[in-house]
Amino acid sequence: MRERAKRIWSAWVALLDRREKPTALVLARILVATAVLGDLLYAWSLDVVVAVWAPPPHGTGYASIWDPLPPFMVRWFGPGVDTAELVFWIAVAAAALLLIGAATRVSAVVLALMLAQLGHMAPEGDRGIDFLLRTAVAILAFSSSHARWSVDAWLRRRVFKRPFAELVPAWPRYLLFAQVVWMYFSAGHNKGDRAWGPLGHFKALANILSDPHFARFDGDWIPYAMPLLAIGTATTLLFEWTSPLLPILTWWHATPERPGRLRRIANKLRLRWVWIGIGVFFHIGIAVTMRLGVFPWGMLALYPVLFHPDEIARAARWLRARVGRTAAAVLLLFAACGGGGAAAPEPAPQPAQRPPPVDHGHHHTALDGNPLFANADEWAKVFDDPGRAAWQKPDEVVALLALSPGMRVVDIGAGTGYFLERLSRAVGGKGRVLATDIAPDMVRYMKERAAREKLGNVEAILAPTDDVGVPAGSVDRALIVDVWHHIHQRERYAANLARALRPGGMVAIVDFTLESRRGPPRDHRLAPDTVIAELRAGGFTAELASESLPDQYVVIGRLPGPLAK
Amino acid sequence: MSRAWPHVRASLVALAILVGLIDGCPIPSAKSVSPEWSDTVKSWARARRIVMTPFKPLGELLRLRQTWKLFPTARIEQHRMWVEARKSGTKDDWEILYRPHDAEHSMWADRIEYRRLRGVWNPGTKGTRSGYGPFVEWLAGEIFERRADIDRVRVRMEKIVIDPGMGGFVPSGMFELEKTQGRMRWKRQRDKEAAAGGKRGGS
Numbered sequence: 151m152r153e154r155a156k157r158i159w160s161a162w163v164a165l166l167d168r169r170e171k172p173t174a175l176v177l178a179r180i181l182v183a184t185a186v187l188g189d190l191l192y193a194w195s196l197d198v199v200v201a202v203w204a205p206p207p208h209g210t211g212y213a214s215i216w217d218p219l220p221p222f223m224v225r226w227f228g229p230g231v232d233t234a235e236l237v238f239w240i241a242v243a244a245a246a247l248l249l250i251g252a253a254t255r256v257s258a259v260v261l262a263l264m265l266a267q268l269g270h271m272a273p274e275g276d277r278g279i280d281f282l283l284r285t286a287v288a289i290l291a292f293s294s295s296h297a298r299w300s301v302d303a304w305l306r307r308r309v310f311k312r313p314f315a316e317l318v319p320a321w322p323r324y325l326l327f328a329q330v331v332w333m334y335f336s337a338g339h340n341k342g343d344r345a346w347g348p349l350g351h352f353k354a355l356a357n358i359l360s361d362p363h364f365a366r367f368d369g370d371w372i373p374y375a376m377p378l379l380a381i382g383t384a385t386t387l388l389f390e391w392t393s394p395l396l397p398i399l400t401w402w403h404a405t406p407e408r409p410g411r412l413r414r415i416a417n418k419l420r421l422r423w424v425w426i427g428i429g430v431f432f433h434i435g436i437a438v439t440m441r442l443g444v445f446p447w448g449m450l451a452l453y454p455v456l457f458h459p460d461e462i463a464r465a466a467r468w469l470r471a472r473v474g475r476t477a478a479a480v481l482l483l484f485a486a487c488g489g490g491g492a493a494a495p496e497p498a499p500q501p502a503q504r505p506p507p508v509d510h511g512h513h514h515t516a517l518d519g520n521p522l523f524a525n526a527d528e529w530a531k532v533f534d535d536p537g538r539a540a541w542q543k544p545d546e547v548v549a550l551l552a553l554s555p556g557m558r559v560v561d562i563g564a565g566t567g568y569f570l571e572r573l574s575r576a577v578g579g580k581g582r583v584l585a586t587d588i589a590p591d592m593v594r595y596m597k598e599r600a601a602r603e604k605l606g607n608v609e610a611i612l613a614p615t616d617d618v619g620v621p622a623g624s625v626d627r628a629l630i631v632d633v634w635h636h637i638h639q640r641e642r643y644a645a646n647l648a649r650a651l652r653p654g655g656m657v658a659i660v661d662f663t664l665e666s667r668r669g670p671p672r673d674h675r676l677a678p679d680t681v682i683a684e685l686r687a688g689g690f691t692a693e694l695a696s697e698s699l700p701d702q703y704v705v706i707g708r709l710p711g712p713l714a715k
Numbered sequence: 716m717s718r719a720w721p722h723v724r725a726s727l728v729a730l731a732i733l734v735g736l737i738d739g740c741p742i743p744s745a746k747s748v749s750p751e752w753s754d755t756v757k758s759w760a761r762a763r764r765i766v767m768t769p770f771k772p773l774g775e776l777l778r779l780r781q782t783w784k785l786f787p788t789a790r791i792e793q794h795r796m797w798v799e800a801r802k803s804g805t806k807d808d809w810e811i812l813y814r815p816h817d818a819e820h821s822m823w824a825d826r827i828e829y830r831r832l833r834g835v836w837n838p839g840t841k842g843t844r845s846g847y848g849p850f851v852e853w854l855a856g857e858i859f860e861r862r863a864d865i866d867r868v869r870v871r872m873e874k875i876v877i878d879p880g881m882g883g884f885v886p887s888g889m890f891e892l893e894k895t896q897g898r899m900r901w902k903r904q905r906d907k908e909a910a911a912g913g914k915r916g917g918s
Contacts, residue, residue: 163725196826202835206849207856207904210835266778274846275831278783285779321728328732336739336783345789354789356879362795362815363837369883376879390785443830 166324168641169317169683171459172297176251178326179295181451182286183249186261189444190242203234203271211272221270237267248287251300258291278337279445285329286452293322316680326455327400331393334429338390346387352380364440382435389428396425396456404458404642407617426456460639526595530566538568541668541701547631548572550658550695550704553581557626560584560650562618563633567596567610573629574605584620586613616643618650625650628657632669632702635661635676644688644707653711657690658704666701681705734770737763739781793884794838794872794892798822800858803866803898812858827854838872843892855896856905866898 193199201209208231219225227233244261247253265284269276296302297314307313344350345357356379360369372379399422402413416422430453433446454462469477548569553559555578561569564585573583585596585608596610613619616639618628628647637643647657659681662669669675678694682705685692690707697704742760745753767774774780798813812822826832835846855868871893875884 159725162729163721166725166728167721193829193831196829198826198829198832201826201853201857202829202831207852207908210832210846210849210853262777266776269778272831272835272846274844275834276778277830277834278785281778281780282783284777288777288779321724325728325731329735332735332739332781333783336741336781337785337787339741340782340784340787343788343790345791350789353879354786357789357791357877358786360877360879360883361793362875362884363793363833365816365883368816369879371882372879373882379879441828441830445830 164689166319166321168320168687169315170320170323170641170687171316171463172294172314172318173459173462174323174454174457175290175293175295175318175326176298176300177454177462178286178323178452179251179254179290179293180249180299181454182283182290182448183245183261185444185448185451186265186283186287187242187245187249188447190238190245192443194238194242199238200231200234202275203238203268204231205229209234209272210275221267223264223267224271234271237264237271240264241268248290251296251302254296254300254302255291258287262288262291277445279443279448282329282333282452283448286326289322289325289329294318295322315683316677317683323455326452327397330452330456331396334390334393338387338393341387341390346383352383355379355383355386359439364442366439366441385428386432389425389432392425396422399425400456404639407646426453429453458639464638526566526589526591529592530595533566533568541699542568542631543697543699544569544572546697546699547629547658547660547704548576550697550706551576551627551629551656553577553627556580558582558584558624559627559629560586560618560620560625562586562613562628562630562647563588563636564596564610565592567599567608569629569631570596570600570605570608571603574608577607579607581607583608584611584625585609586611586619588613588615617646618643620650622649623652626652626655628655629660630657631660632662634659634681635670635674640684641687644685644690646688647707648689648709651709653709655709655711657685657707658695659685659707660699660702660704662701663703668701678703678705734767735781737766738770738774739783741782788840790840791877793875793877795875795884795886796836797869797871797873797890798827798854799869799871800862800865801867801869802864809869823857836870838892843872847892848894851894851896852901856901859898859901867895869893869895 193202203209203211205211211234220229223237224233227236241261241264244257244264247257248261262284265280265287269280269284294314297318303314341354343354345354346352356372356376359365359379360372399416402410402416403422406413406417430450433450436442437446551559553573553576555576557577558581559573559577561567561573561583564570564587567585570583570585577583583605585600587593587596587610590612593610593612596608599605600608600610611619628651634640648655651657661681662675664672664675664677666675682692682694685705685707688707690709692705692707695704695706740763742763743756745757745760748756795815796813797811799809799811801807801809811817811820813824813827814820815824815828827836832850835844836850838844838847851868851870854870858865858868871890874887874889874891876887877884
């Protein structure tokens with residue numbers, strides 16, 4: 151029991167220790183700030199700022215329910231029109247700063263406080279969406295939502311020369327995710343009216359859309375749409391009641407390789423996408439048919455946190471390939487808040503990248519399923535070029551693996567088998583070298599090469615795209631050369647890699663530095679910190695190795711256990 | 716510190732989630748349950764109040780809560796607000812200025828229907844809200860400022876029955892929650908404010 155509790159706690163700590171790209175949080179920051187700012191400026195454009203927040207007789211705000219004290223801005227500046235306007239404009243300024251990511255954390259704290267003051271000053275106008283956005287702003291204050299697309303990031307990069315890390319803590323996204331789930335669930339179990347259920351013939355939506363205080367259109371169309379609205383009512387209730395399943399569906403979606411019939415069925419039916427799609431449709435439907443102001447857009451502003459940043463990146467790449475960079479950024483923002491489920495294509499576990507330039511000069515591994523690697527004999531001229539040894543320094547790389555006779559080592563994305571001979575020699579006749587690749591022709595080539603070079607302890611294996619391709623706990627060492635940057639869900643892959651290694655196992659990841667003149671395009675490259683963080687997320691302890699490679703770095707990841715050196 | 720921090724953070728996040736769940740846990744009101752359950756739900760509510768006490772200042776400061784309601788009721792008995800004005804010198808010549816979903820009477824519809832203002836005047840399940848009176852005062856003041864021919868403003872709620880099968884709602888012709896504001900009273904108030912050096916509304 152105690153062991154079980156310890157395991158659960160360790161898993162919880164590890165979950166909240168995860169890091170990821172900040173894209174989802176950045177999008178949430180921009181969209182939430184836009185929703186808040188838009189709502190406040192709309193009030194200003196209607197000339198109702200005083201009407202909403204000032205006390206009578208100038209406005210409809212009032213102090214009768216303040217308990218035990220008035221809000222601090224009213225205590226400090228007194229009740230009146232000036233205070234209402236002061237708090238309002240501070241909130242506007244803070245929202246604008248949050249939007250552009252200037253002094254982001256301070257802006258978020260100030261905005262949350264000022265929105266709370268406005269809520270206290272006009273409690274009857276402070277609706278559920280205001281509570282939600284305020285909560286979101288408060289959580290964003292603790293996040294690294296300013297790590298990209300912000301003035302702060304620009305200043306850190308250009309002026310202070312201390313750019314934000316590639317990966318940021320993921321826990322604020324998880325917390326926002328949990329908030330969205332709970333909000334829906336709470337809304338579902340608070341629906342007490344018969345009209346929401348079968349006893350009321352699922353008439354709730356029809357009733358609401360017929361209410362002149364909320365409906366955008368006259369109700370002439372409603373009699374014709376009654377069955378559809380009944381289905382919509384039932385779906386809404388089901389959507390809200392099943393919201394606690396979303397984290398489970400998301401987990402299943404992220405770990406398709408794990409066993410379980412329910413997982414398989416849910417993934418096959420794409421239930422996660424169905425749920426999110428219903429949410430998007432539901433809120434856009436509300437925006438079209440009802441006059442609820444910022445409500446539907448404020449809700450959708452939080453939808454980016456339902457996606458892993460890698461999924462957003464894939465959607466961005468997919469858009470960029472079709473409509474260009476600027477249009478893609480605009481569409482992504484729109485898609486994130488309005489059509490995330492619809493605009494983004496369903497990502498495959500490891501989707502193919504565009505074919506890389508042929509003259510890359512490095513192994514664009516078969517991990518991306520690139521058909522260019524169909525002809526291994528041609529690629530052997532590039533990968534096995536004798537000149538490669540000068541910068542690849544294969545002996546030094548293999549030495550970093552600290553191999554000893556009898557060990558089992560896997561070379562992941564081995565291509566034409568450049569390292570095989572050295573690895574084979576290092577583990578000796580009692581050891582084993584597993585050379586994986588997802589391109590069948592590369593595997594064919596390596597088999598022939600092993601036979602040709604009489605490497606009896608080498609086995610070439612055709613691996614799946616999203617896993618190491620060797621049994622759990624079957625190897626002592628792993629080598630990944632010029633491959634890691636091709637893997638899209640690297641944290642997940644790192645966890646798979648940790649499972650493939652024995653306790654005390656070690657992985658060496660060799661990849662191109664950001665500054666190197668060789669290697670993939672710069673936006674494909676990864677900083678060593680990124681690789682280290684990804685390995686840590688997968689359960690490794692990781693550090694940068696000391697070496698003398700001119701164009702590459704080596705990150706060593708270790709698992710705890712007796713074999714660790 | 717660096718080794719302890721992940722555990723501290725995990726504890727804080729777990730605490731935040733736990734407090735949120737306790738705050739949002741649906742405890743029915745004592746009146747809504749059968750008498751034998753009444754004491755039980757009261758004790759639950761009391762326990763929640765005690766547990767939440769240390770977190771109340773933070774909740775108040777940021778005005779947070781975890782109980783969410785999106786159209787919890789969809790009753791068929793609703794209201795439709797009428798904003799009317801009477802011209803000076805007439806006794807019962809009321810002119811309709813605004814009614815929801817009435818294209819001919821849509822004065823300041825955007826302003827009146829701004830969601831935060833609607834939250835003030837739209838009657839809830841328990842009837843009119845506290846801000847309703849100040850809303851009528853404010854609206855009347857705005858009208859008096861712009862229409863010199865008006866001497867009285869009346870806001871009232873017509874009882875309607877929602878009937879989606881008939882294409883919307885059925886007006887009953889019966890009104891309640893009526894409030895009126897006269898120009899003289901508004902003028903006295905304004906003069907008093909001016910004498911005190913106060914600022915009138917308008918952002």
